[in-house]
Amino acid sequence: TQLLEQSPQFLSIQEGENLTVYCNSSSVFSSLQWYRQEPGEGPVLLVTVVTGGEVKKLKRLTFQFGDARKDSSLHITAAQTGDTGLYLCAGTTGGGADGLTFGKGTHLIIQP
Amino acid sequence: NAGVTQTPKFQVLKTGQSMTLQCAQDMNHEYMSWYRQDPGMGLRLIHYSVGAGITDQGEVPNGYNVSRSTTEDFPLRLLSAAPSQTSVYFCASSYDRMAGRGAIYFGEGSWLTVV
Numbered sequence: 001t002q003l004l005e006q007s008p009q010f011l012s013i014q015e016g017e018n019l020t021v022y023c024n025s026s027s028v029f030s031s032l033q034w035y036r037q038e039p040g041e042g043p044v045l046l047v048t049v050v051t052g053g054e055v056k057k058l059k060r061l062t063f064q065f066g067d068a069r070k071d072s073s074l075h076i077t078a079a080q081t082g083d084t085g086l087y088l089c090a091g092t093t094g095g096g097a098d099g100l101t102f103g104k105g106t107h108l109i110i111q112p
Numbered sequence: 113n114a115g116v117t118q119t120p121k122f123q124v125l126k127t128g129q130s131m132t133l134q135c136a137q138d139m140n141h142e143y144m145s146w147y148r149q150d151p152g153m154g155l156r157l158i159h160y161s162v163g164a165g166i167t168d169q170g171e172v173p174n175g176y177n178v179s180r181s182t183t184e185d186f187p188l189r190l191l192s193a194a195p196s197q198t199s200v201y202f203c204a205s206s207y208d209r210m211a212g213r214g215a216i217y218f219g220e221g222s223w224l225t226v227v
Contacts (some may be wrong), residue, residue, distance in 0.1 A: 018177055033216070040201050040220070040221070040223055041221070042204075042218030042219050042220050043155070043202070043218050045215050045216055045217075047146075048214075048215075065205075085167070088154070088155065100145075100155075100216070102154045102155040102156070103154060104152065104153065104154040105154060112142070
């Protein structure tokens with residue numbers, strides 16, 4: 001089983017601050033996805049990255065896939081209270097429909 | 113827009129009882145899967161299906177059965193419920209058979225408590 005380690009586990013910051021959360025593994029992934037999950041709901045896909053070194057931007061969110069495809073980061077600029085949630089990274093080694101390997105998530109709280 | 117629909121939303125079972133969690137999607141997706149989410153453990157794959165008539169085991173399949181008689185439906189059966197199966201269960205589907213390549217849609221979850 002390929003492990004995805006997310007850090008930090010918990011993060012509480014003030015509105016307007018910047019933050020970065022990380023997703024690391026010793027395994028190489030053919031693709032990696034980031035999800036956000038709000039209480040009482042299922043995860044919602046934010047982005048998929050497939051190329052080493054790839055950077056994708058989604059408004060104030062910037063996602064990066066490491067050159068070696070073993071790690072990824074999510075950077076939020078000028079955090080807003082609406083960014084509060086559980087952020088999950090999930091990867092696949094590819095080649096088969098064996099589902100996603102999920103990290104344990106980062107619980108993010110943005111305080112007003 | 114129904115998307116992925118799970119029922120029931122909440123269920124309490126006694127140890128040893130059996131039940132079925134229903135999952136239906138209206139997006140004509142081939143790939144469907146079931147995950148459980150536990151505190152501190154993240155989401156773990158139980159079973160998945162790449163199309164009608166085809167199912168396979170994921171990371172934690174023991175105590176669960178699945179079948180895929182139609183493209184739309186992918187029910188998860190608990191054969192003899194145990195307290196260790198207390199969890200939140202999520203059904204997911206995607207158009208792309210290769211997990212992680214395309215958009216994956218999750219249901220809203222089913223909260224199961226086994227007493």
